Amino acid sequence: MLGGFNPYQPCWDTINDKDDFNINSSAKTHIINPLETEAERSIRTRTVTPVVTGSSVAAFTFKDGVILAADILGSYGSLAKYRNHPRIHQVNDKTVLAVSGDLSDADYIKEAIDTKVDEDLVQEDGGEMTPLALYSWCTRLMYHRRTKFNPLLTSIIVAGMENKEPFLGRINDKGSAYKEFLIMTGIGNHLAQGWIRTILENSNKLNKDQAEQLMDRIIKQLFYRDCRAFARYRVCIVTNDGVEFKAKEVQPDWSLAPLLRNTE
Amino acid sequence: MSAIALEQATGGFNFDNCRRNELLLSNGVLPGKIHKTGTTIAALTYKDGVVIAADTRCTAGTMIFDDNVLKIHRLSDNIYALGAGTSADCDFQTRMLESQLELLKLNQDRQVRVATAVRKIQQHLFRYQGYLGAYLIIVGVDVTGSHIATVHPHGSIAYLPFIASGSGGYTSLSVIEDRFKPNMTEDEAKKLVRDALYASTTTDLYSGSKINMFVLTKEKLDKFLPYEIVAARTEKQNDYTLAKGTTEVLSTTVKKIEFDIVNEKVKTTSGGHEAMELA
Numbered sequence: 184m185l186g187g188f189n190p191y192q193p194c195w196d197t198i199n200d201k202d203d204f205n206i207n208s209s210a211k212t213h214i215i216n217p218l219e220t221e222a223e224r225s226i227r228t229r230t231v232t233p234v235v236t237g238s239s240v241a242a243f244t245f246k247d248g249v250i251l252a253a254d255i256l257g258s259y260g261s262l263a264k265y266r267n268h269p270r271i272h273q274v275n276d277k278t279v280l281a282v283s284g285d286l287s288d289a290d291y292i293k294e295a296i297d298t299k300v301d302e303d304l305v306q307e308d309g310g311e312m313t314p315l316a317l318y319s320w321c322t323r324l325m326y327h328r329r330t331k332f333n334p335l336l337t338s339i340i341v342a343g344m345e346n347k348e349p350f351l352g353r354i355n356d357k358g359s360a361y362k363e364f365l366i367m368t369g370i371g372n373h374l375a376q377g378w379i380r381t382i383l384e385n386s387n388k389l390n391k392d393q394a395e396q397l398m399d400r401i402i403k404q405l406f407y408r409d410c411r412a413f414a415r416y417r418v419c420i421v422t423n424d425g426v427e428f429k430a431k432e433v434q435p436d437w438s439l440a441p442l443l444r445n446t447e
Numbered sequence: 448m449s450a451i452a453l454e455q456a457t458g459g460f461n462f463d464n465c466r467r468n469e470l471l472l473s474n475g476v477l478p479g480k481i482h483k484t485g486t487t488i489a490a491l492t493y494k495d496g497v498v499i500a501a502d503t504r505c506t507a508g509t510m511i512f513d514d515n516v517l518k519i520h521r522l523s524d525n526i527y528a529l530g531a532g533t534s535a536d537c538d539f540q541t542r543m544l545e546s547q548l549e550l551l552k553l554n555q556d557r558q559v560r561v562a563t564a565v566r567k568i569q570q571h572l573f574r575y576q577g578y579l580g581a582y583l584i585i586v587g588v589d590v591t592g593s594h595i596a597t598v599h600p601h602g603s604i605a606y607l608p609f610i611a612s613g614s615g616g617y618t619s620l621s622v623i624e625d626r627f628k629p630n631m632t633e634d635e636a637k638k639l640v641r642d643a644l645y646a647s648t649t650t651d652l653y654s655g656s657k658i659n660m661f662v663l664t665k666e667k668l669d670k671f672l673p674y675e676i677v678a679a680r681t682e683k684q685n686d687y688t689l690a691k692g693t694t695e696v697l698s699t700t701v702k703k704i705e706f707d708i709v710n711e712k713v714k715t716t717s718g719g720h721e722a723m724e725l726a
Contacts, residue, residue: 373617373618374618374620374621376618376650377615377621377650377651378618378622378646380646381649400625404624408617408621408624439608439629443606443607443608444605444606445603445606446606
């Protein structure tokens, strides 16, 4: 009896290396084991720890827009392997996406979004993806993957101009999402979030130059204290005039070095 | 017999307590719950001396155990310690160190140096292989100048121009690192440390309540207890006391409670306590 045999499904599962043909057991022929659901199969093939990772991303809103910064390093564990891998991706004239965490999952998300943007373009009806729409879509995507126990191990930051107003939001690998005036991912959360939050809360809205200078200070601090940081980074500024990218390099100040010692 | 009553540490490691612990565990005695301080402590050197600050929150798990803990411990007139990690370890190790330093000072007839305090605590903590959870910052001003040093439970130390430690340490460190310059003025230094502590008391859940600050120089010790109250309990918005007559009295009944006399005892009481004799 051919109960459960599906000719449209591949019979040979080389990845999981199971005896799908039941060659070794003649009694059971072509029976699909009820425990072997898709989730269980995926458990053996999913990534559980990130492989190539990006470090922190810093982002905050200022008077006329949003500014983001991320270094261009992809770390392979503790090896600084891909040293020219920008992590801020422009989606359209008013939306950008920054990623931190596993970079292969980040590429998957970028490709999916680019496909969506192309589909919109092809319709030729003036419809464009807004930051809020992208933020909602990313939240659904991340949570969907989480429910299948196969998460995308990245943090996504969506930034842009929504109805001419600055928009900034973050979605983590569990699908937990929030919008804020200041977002840091990775170790930047511990190092810089508290510091910058008190600065931004206690000052008037910054203009573009002040925001850039503050961002340079943030990246410098992260470079000093984060083991997986890199000196070269990209700054992205989104305003109503469009998206602007700048390539910069941290100029660290080592003048305090002679004062450090671990003996008397 | 020696005139110097200092603690004589025997060489090598002492593992007696490991046997005892195993025995206790096998008898079903659970290890005590560790009360941590979950802290932010920060110290930096400026032109004339050092400025140190700490928050005042002590947490046990997710509960605030004590809202007004002093995490700044005196080791000597010119040396102070800030403690993060396990509360008891910080308190007692600094107290032990304080008494040893006092004896040393009396013996050598000189002001104790920061390096001495750091070396003594480092060697002591190393003997316990990290089991004493005391993350200390030792600060002081002595004849060689002003120094601050961070000491970790395993016994490693570092002398740095500024240090921030504890669960809120990362946050404070960024603030200080951004604005630190060697040889700042006292006001600049106090403001910087205050900003650093403010950032971490408002960000880190395990730090908070108040900021205590000490300014230590060759001449003086300024204590600001507290320097600033970060989490002030707000005043009640309304007067919630109820006016008399709010609850209407519908009826009043007076009843006698029936009771039987079971036992009667008569005792004489005298005026004073003549019976109290210290034999």
